[in-house]
Amino acid sequence: MSLLEAAKAVRENAHAPYSNFKVGAALRTSAGVVHVGCNVENIAYPEGTCAEAGAIAAMCASGEREIAEALVIADAPLPVTPCGGCRQKLAEFSGPDVKITMMTMGGESLTMTMAELLPGAFGAAHMENT
Secondary structure, eight states: OHHHHHHHHHHHBBBBTTTTOEEEEEEEETTTTTTEOOOOOOOSTTTOBBBBHHHHHHHTTOOOOOEEEEEEEEESSSSSOOOOOHHHHHHHHHHHEEEEEEEEEOOEEEEEEEESTTTTTTGGGGGGGG
């Protein structure tokens, strides 16, 4: 299954009764395994979970730790970029050259490297003196 097919399919499972803004995410690991996540809202904002965070949690739960590529899809007029927190989460498990594709349900897409999406990312090198 392609990342696009996986993200579209999981988007349908999103729990978005408050915003009605469903998001699906699919990532492929360096081992070639695809993991998916969808946004899950909660009446007690901001206690929901982003689609990207759900896919990363599924990846970690399976014992994997390295993202090779990712795709996020939403029904929006423009491709929706991951929020700041999810950019940092994606950076935790991917290198600066990993491609992140953002798509609309209408087929518009934007692909950026992790370094373009989160320049100056906080990383392990920042913790070397601790």
